[in-house]
Amino acid sequence: MTCSSVDLKAYALGEPSGGPGEAAHIESCESCREELERLRVTQTALLSLTDEEVPQRIAFVSDKIFEPHWWQRMWRSGPAMGFAAAALLAIAIFAHAFVRPVTVVQSTGISAAQVQRMVATEVDRRVTAEVAKVAAASNAREARAAQMLEAAEKSFELQRQSDIAMMQQTARYYESKMGQLMVASNRNYGGAQ
Amino acid sequence: MLVSRWEKRVFNYILRLVGNREDALDLSQDVFLKAYQNLRKLEDPGRFAAWLYRIAHNEAYSLLRKNRPEGEMAMEPSTANATARMYPMELSLAVERALSRLTVDQREAVQLKVYQGFKFDEMAEILGCPVSTIKSRLYTALDLLKESLAPANTGRVS
Numbered sequence: 251m252t253c254s255s256v257d258l259k260a261y262a263l264g265e266p267s268g269g270p271g272e273a274a275h276i277e278s279c280e281s282c283r284e285e286l287e288r289l290r291v292t293q294t295a296l297l298s299l300t301d302e303e304v305p306q307r308i309a310f311v312s313d314k315i316f317e318p319h320w321w322q323r324m325w326r327s328g329p330a331m332g333f334a335a336a337a338l339l340a341i342a343i344f345a346h347a348f349v350r351p352v353t354v355v356q357s358t359g360i361s362a363a364q365v366q367r368m369v370a371t372e373v374d375r376r377v378t379a380e381v382a383k384v385a386a387a388s389n390a391r392e393a394r395a396a397q398m399l400e401a402a403e404k405s406f407e408l409q410r411q412s413d414i415a416m417m418q419q420t421a422r423y424y425e426s427k428m429g430q431l432m433v434a435s436n437r438n439y440g441g442a443q
Numbered sequence: 444m445l446v447s448r449w450e451k452r453v454f455n456y457i458l459r460l461v462g463n464r465e466d467a468l469d470l471s472q473d474v475f476l477k478a479y480q481n482l483r484k485l486e487d488p489g490r491f492a493a494w495l496y497r498i499a500h501n502e503a504y505s506l507l508r509k510n511r512p513e514g515e516m517a518m519e520p521s522t523a524n525a526t527a528r529m530y531p532m533e534l535s536l537a538v539e540r541a542l543s544r545l546t547v548d549q550r551e552a553v554q555l556k557v558y559q560g561f562k563f564d565e566m567a568e569i570l571g572c573p574v575s576t577i578k579s580r581l582y583t584a585l586d587l588l589k590e591s592l593a594p595a596n597t598g599r600v601s
Contacts, residue, residue, distance in 0.1 A: 259582050263556055265563060291593035292585065296542075296557050298534050301455040305468055 251275040253282055262289035446475050453499050456554055460503040460547060470502045477502075493565045496555065500569055507547060541591035549584035556581055 251271045260267050261276070268275075276282045324330045453474055458467035477498050485494050542550055555561045555569060566577045 259585055260563075260578070263581075288589050288593040288595065289585065292589045293557060295534060295538055295592040296553065296588065299538050299558075301451055301558075302458060302464075304450055304454045304471070305464060 253279060256282060258282060258285050259289060262286055262293065449495060450475070452559065453495065456496065456559060457499055457503050459542070459554055459558075460551055461506055466506060470499070470506060474499045474502050490565075490568070493561065493568045496559065496561070496569045497571075500551070537592060541588050544591070545584050545587060549580050549587070552577060552581040553584050553588070 251268065251274075253275075255268065256272055256275055256279075257267050258276070261272060266272055276286060318326070324334060450471060454467055454471045457470045457474070458464060461467055461470065474495070478495055481498075485491060542553070545553065551570070552566065555566045556563075561569065563574045563577055566581075567574045570577065
């Protein structure tokens with residue numbers, strides 16, 4: 251290994267790149283040793299500079315400059331937000347009381363008596379209409395009931411006539427049967443005598 | 444937690460780049476705010492330091508670009524006045540003077556390697572450059588610093 255192949259600065263800075271032979275060469279080479287010594291003196295001199303203290307603490311998330319704005323704090327606070335909303339509502343109501351447009355009732359030439367008559371007429375009209383509607387519905391219900399009653403009577407009459415016919419037919423049957431029995435009985439009685 | 448662990452290192456890194464305490468403080472706040480906002484985008488937690496310094500690098504360079512024309516980016520920052528009161532010792536003054544003669548890129552490479560202890564590949568990730576570019580900047584800076592702080596004839600600090 252030669253002097254030119256030795257990276258003395260990397261060696262001095264703690265990152266030797268020349269392999270195991272590098273250290274041996276430096277140990278044996280006077281000029282390399284001297285150069286290395288100068289580099290180490292330079293480093294030592296550089297390191298005599300001490301770090302300066304930070305004048306003030308660097309601000310970070312916990313420091314004041316990163317504190318949220320008042321509106322951010324309020325937005326995150328439920329009670330404060332509720333209070334603000336209530337205050338806003340109160341202000342709105344108060345303002346509304348003063349700036350609300352006044353409703354002006356302009357005279358149209360109609361007197362109170364006329365209004366009352368109009369109201370009474372309208373009420374009468376509506377009541378009459380409702381009564382007529384209810385009466386019509388009642389009449390319709392009565393008509394339907396009469397129809398149903400008539401149909402029921404008709405059905406009952408037909409059933410009654412049918413029953414009477416059946417009864418008459420049954421009576422005639424028993425009557426003929428009784429006649430036959432009587433004749434047979436008389437014959438048997440005469441033969442026996 | 445995030446701030447308390449890293450604020451001093453990040454603040455000093457930015458301070459030595461921009462050379463102004465107020466700007467460094469403002470930028471540090473921006474860095475931690477952006478880091479906090481984008482923490483979910485960090486895929487590998489093991490690369491957090493490089494990721495954080497990448498944000499710090501971008502913030503510092505945004506300010507430097509805004510404050511200076513493009514051609515003057517390599518000019519030395521005004522750290523000497525700002526830090527002279529803080530480092531009264533002769534050695535510290537010599538180091539300050541030597542660092543102020545470097546370009547911003549060279550000084551940042553020294554910052555990341557010597558003061559922050561990053562590896563070459565991490566520096567490449569932070570600065571968005573190939574490792575070869577990082578080494579070139581750093582080695583040039585070390586040669587300049589070495590001439591000021593450890594001259595060949597004495598081997599000691601001037």
